[in-house]
Amino acid sequence: MSPAASKSKNPLSPKERIKVPRQLMPEQPAEARARNFEEVNLGYSAELAQQEALRCLECAKPTCTDNCPVGIDVKEFVQRIVIGDFLGAAAKIREANVLPAITGRVCPQEDQCEGKCLLSKKVKPLGIGYLERFVADYEQRMGTHIVPNVESTGKKIAIVGSGPSGLTVAGDLIQKGHSVRVFEALHEIGGVLVYGIPEFRLPKQIVREQIDYMRQMGVEFETDVVVGRTVTIDELLEEEGYDAVYIGTGAGLPQFMNIPGEHLNGVYSANEFLTRINLMKAYKFPVYDEPMLDLHGQDVAVIGGGNTALDAIRSALRLGARKAYVIYRRSDAEMPARAEEVHHARQEGIDFQMLTAPVEFLTDGKGWLTAARCVRMELGEPDASGRRRPVPIQGSEFDLLLSVAVIAIGTTANPIVQSTTPGLGTNKRGYIQASEETQRTTRKGVFAGGDIVTGAATVILAMGAGRRAANSIHTYLTTGEW
Amino acid sequence: MFKIVHAQFLAPGIKRFVIEAPRIARKQQPGQFVILRIYEEGERIPVTIENSDPEKGTINIVVQSAGKTTSLLNTLETGDSILDVVGPLGKPSEIRDYGTVVVVGGGVGTAMAYPTAAALKRVGNRVISIVGARNKDLVILEKEMRAVSDALLITTDDGSYADKGFVTDKLRQLIENGMPIDLVVAVGPIVMMKAVCDLTRKENIHTVVSLNPIMIDGTGMCGGCRVLIDGKSEFACVDGPEFDGHKVNFEVLVQRNAMYRTAEQQSMEEFKRLQKAEAEEGEVCAATSGARRGAQR
Numbered sequence: 001m002s003p004a005a006s007k008s009k010n011p012l013s014p015k016e017r018i019k020v021p022r023q024l025m026p027e028q029p030a031e032a033r034a035r036n037f038e039e040v041n042l043g044y045s046a047e048l049a050q051q052e053a054l055r056c057l058e059c060a061k062p063t064c065t066d067n068c069p070v071g072i073d074v075k076e077f078v079q080r081i082v083i084g085d086f087l088g089a090a091a092k093i094r095e096a097n098v099l100p101a102i103t104g105r106v107c108p109q110e111d112q113c114e115g116k117c118l119l120s121k122k123v124k125p126l127g128i129g130y131l132e133r134f135v136a137d138y139e140q141r142m143g144t145h146i147v148p149n150v151e152s153t154g155k156k157i158a159i160v161g162s163g164p165s166g167l168t169v170a171g172d173l174i175q176k177g178h179s180v181r182v183f184e185a186l187h188e189i190g191g192v193l194v195y196g197i198p199e200f201r202l203p204k205q206i207v208r209e210q211i212d213y214m215r216q217m218g219v220e221f222e223t224d225v226v227v228g229r230t231v232t233i234d235e236l237l238e239e240e241g242y243d244a245v246y247i248g249t250g251a252g253l254p255q256f257m258n259i260p261g262e263h264l265n266g267v268y269s270a271n272e273f274l275t276r277i278n279l280m281k282a283y284k285f286p287v288y289d290e291p292m293l294d295l296h297g298q299d300v301a302v303i304g305g306g307n308t309a310l311d312a313i314r315s316a317l318r319l320g321a322r323k324a325y326v327i328y329r330r331s332d333a334e335m336p337a338r339a340e341e342v343h344h345a346r347q348e349g350i351d352f353q354m355l356t357a358p359v360e361f362l363t364d365g366k367g368w369l370t371a372a373r374c375v376r377m378e379l380g381e382p383d384a385s386g387r388r389r390p391v392p393i394q395g396s397e398f399d400l401l402l403s404v405a406v407i408a409i410g411t412t413a414n415p416i417v418q419s420t421t422p423g424l425g426t427n428k429r430g431y432i433q434a435s436e437e438t439q440r441t442t443r444k445g446v447f448a449g450g451d452i453v454t455g456a457a458t459v460i461l462a463m464g465a466g467r468r469a470a471n472s473i474h475t476y477l478t479t480g481e482w
Numbered sequence: 483m484f485k486i487v488h489a490q491f492l493a494p495g496i497k498r499f500v501i502e503a504p505r506i507a508r509k510q511q512p513g514q515f516v517i518l519r520i521y522e523e524g525e526r527i528p529v530t531i532e533n534s535d536p537e538k539g540t541i542n543i544v545v546q547s548a549g550k551t552t553s554l555l556n557t558l559e560t561g562d563s564i565l566d567v568v569g570p571l572g573k574p575s576e577i578r579d580y581g582t583v584v585v586v587g588g589g590v591g592t593a594m595a596y597p598t599a600a601a602l603k604r605v606g607n608r609v610i611s612i613v614g615a616r617n618k619d620l621v622i623l624e625k626e627m628r629a630v631s632d633a634l635l636i637t638t639d640d641g642s643y644a645d646k647g648f649v650t651d652k653l654r655q656l657i658e659n660g661m662p663i664d665l666v667v668a669v670g671p672i673v674m675m676k677a678v679c680d681l682t683r684k685e686n687i688h689t690v691v692s693l694n695p696i697m698i699d700g701t702g703m704c705g706g707c708r709v710l711i712d713g714k715s716e717f718a719c720v721d722g723p724e725f726d727g728h729k730v731n732f733e734v735l736v737q738r739n740a741m742y743r744t745a746e747q748q749s750m751e752e753f754k755r756l757q758k759a760e761a762e763e764g765e766v767c768a769a770t771s772g773a774r775r776g777a778q779r
Contacts, residue, residue, distance in 0.1 A: 185701050186699060187526075187565070187568075224568040225568070226568060226571065226700075229509065229569065229570055229571060230505045230506060230509060230570070250703075252702065253702045253705065254705040256708075256715055258714075263731075263734050263738065265737060265740070265741045268706075269704060271703055271704045271705060272698065275703070275704050276698065280525065280698065285745060286745075288523045288524075289523060289551060289749060290525040291525075291745030291749070292742075292745075293741070293742075367734075367737035367738075367740075414701065416701060416702070416720065
């Protein structure tokens with residue numbers, strides 16, 4: 001079957017489609033946005049979206065869907081954009097993804113749907129993420145979320161953690177007629193979406209809208225509950241009458257490098273730095289009470305090469321930093337951050353110190369950071385991760401003057417739930433053991449997914465786990481079989 | 483929202499709040515704390531749990547005015563509410579029969595030492611308590627501490643009540659009198675805890691201290707509360723707040739607690755200015771309730 005099947009609503013032939021250039025995402029000019037917290041990407045107009053949608057080859061076997069952790073029917077939603085049925089497109093996405101306005105902004109599409117797009121063999125891939133974002137925002141503007149009317153099953157599910165995976169489970173299960181309550185340790189719903197990802201990449205208003213929609217669907221939320229401390233998993237199951245529990249508590253404790261000077265004032269974990277900014281709004285001090293160090297005119301570096309590192313350093317720039325460095329011990333090719341974020345960061349003037357690692361933080365003698373002593377690296381043989389191992393170059397030490405350093409080298413498992421839930425199996429790194437297929441843990445009725453199972457990953461992978469968990473929780477609740 | 487069912491000053495600047503928090507009341511154990519946020523623009527601060535009543539679903543917290551948030555909190559009255567209270571956080575005190583335990587409470591730290599002293603007493607320890615304060619007015623929980631102690635020793639810095647001197651003077655006397663001490667628990671200002679540890683280290687008496695670094699989430703997520711224990715970073719919110727006092731690097735704790743001093747002073751001065759301004763306009767009540775809503779800016 002030819003890519004342009006007879007049913008297609010697309011007026012262009014496959015050859016014509018390839019000639020249409022990928023529509024650029026309108027964005028704030030780099031110079032302006034580097035000093036504000038407004039969103040970088042401004043979103044497609046309807047015209048741009050329809051123009052971009054025309055490029056879809058409508059493959060008979062769409063690899064984009066296969067490479068989407070939640071299996072969005074890309075071909076179908078894009079076709080609906082072609083004919084101008086934007087709400088229909090949104091509804092199609094919602095069948096697989098309860099948070100399209102969020103994934104449309106933060107998914108690493110180049111590694112997933114767009115990475116396998118047939119167009120990319122010849123030209124640039126279809127802008128699937130941009131299109132997803134467009135229809136989700138369109139739906140929000142129209143205010144026409146469809147609240148499904150389903151019969152209650154009488155089953156109750158407790159969800160621990162209100163990040164992307166917990167929200168996905170909640171959204172999926174409420175639509176299957178179950179009663180759902182989400183417990184959140186912090187005072188705001190959203191997990192990493194509110195404390196981790198900055199406003200300029202994911203406006204908090206977008207997150208609030210998605211959560212409001214969940215509330216409309218009947219999902220209940222309870223903040224200020226640290227499961228494991230405030231209430232245990234066993235109490236939820238035995239005393240509060242929940243039929244199943246889903247644990248989606250996220251990545252957990254920030255790792256430090258264990259080098260001298262890490263306790264100096266001015267050295268932050270990325271989690272703390274971003275939490276002060278995003279959750280506590282410390283950048284609005286003194287309107288908000290939570291303080292942070294004044295970054296105006298200061299030199300700031302982040303250590304690490306992931307999305308969290310870039311979120312932190314781009315935030316520092318927006319808070320007035322004079323110089324903003326990324327210190328990464330490997331090279332560009334190994335950087336785990338999304339390509340678009342690296343590109344944006346370079347445009348904004350972030351100074352990338354690649355193949356470089358700090359070995360010590362230096363002090364003024366009064367407890368404050370003054371510099372990072374760094375060493376240059378070269379790449380040696382591949383290590384356990386398959387990436388070439390960075391090896392220090394003898395005699396390459398130099399001091400980078402800094403007043404703030406942010407450590408973004410990853411996280412380890414938060415033990416609170418595991419240590420208070422007897423019989424809940426963990427792996428040797430302390431993450432919860434869960435079946436990859438069903439997200440079932442070693443405890444009957446208890447499921448887990450997202451970073452607390454896999455270690456730090458992406459929003460969409462956590463959502464994929466949430467989707468699998470929701471299906472398997474539904475099966476468990478309807479059959480009673482474990 | 484968490485309702486304040488009773489609020490009462492225990493001493494000038496030190497207030498006890500009984501708060502409706504049924505989940506926390508059911509789970510609270512000695513040594514644990516809560517994190518609270520008063521209003522939408524407020525910061526999150528850790529606060530001692532002095533006691534709880536699982537039947538009534540209430541917890542007691544004791545707060546000393548120091549910066550803006552604690553000063554604002556202490557303007558709240560019975561019937562007011564606190565926006566967020568989360569807990570109980572931290573590992574509970576390790577309660578078992580050690581033999582003879584000396585519990586040292588300094589200032590408002592006495593409120594955190596009290597439930598631990600009570601629990602240690604309940605499991606059969608001989609509990610000698612030492613409570614220290616700057617002056618007579620600031621001695622808190624005397625009656626409560628006396629009720630759970632085999633002996634209660636009190637010191638004031640200025641001698642305005644009981645014996646003049648520091649808690650370490652009393653502890654030194656106990657040691658010099660040859661009392662066998664199996665454990666010392668010290669909760670109070672950092673200088674006090676450090677002085678206690680300096681003393682007990684020489685005598686090789688195991689000493690537990692409760693640390694109070696700057697915190698945000700209280701669940702281990704941010705790492706802001708990291709303290710140096712035996713040269714290694716640990717998180718006070720999940721690994722503590724109690725640690726072996728002989729392994730604690732107190733200098734780093736003091737240094738890190740001073741990280742936001744400039745901003746804290748700025749907040750406090752602004753808070754005082756507004757309180758004064760509104761008081762002069764004769765709207766004292768409005769000032770505090772306005773402050774609560776964050777409207778003072």
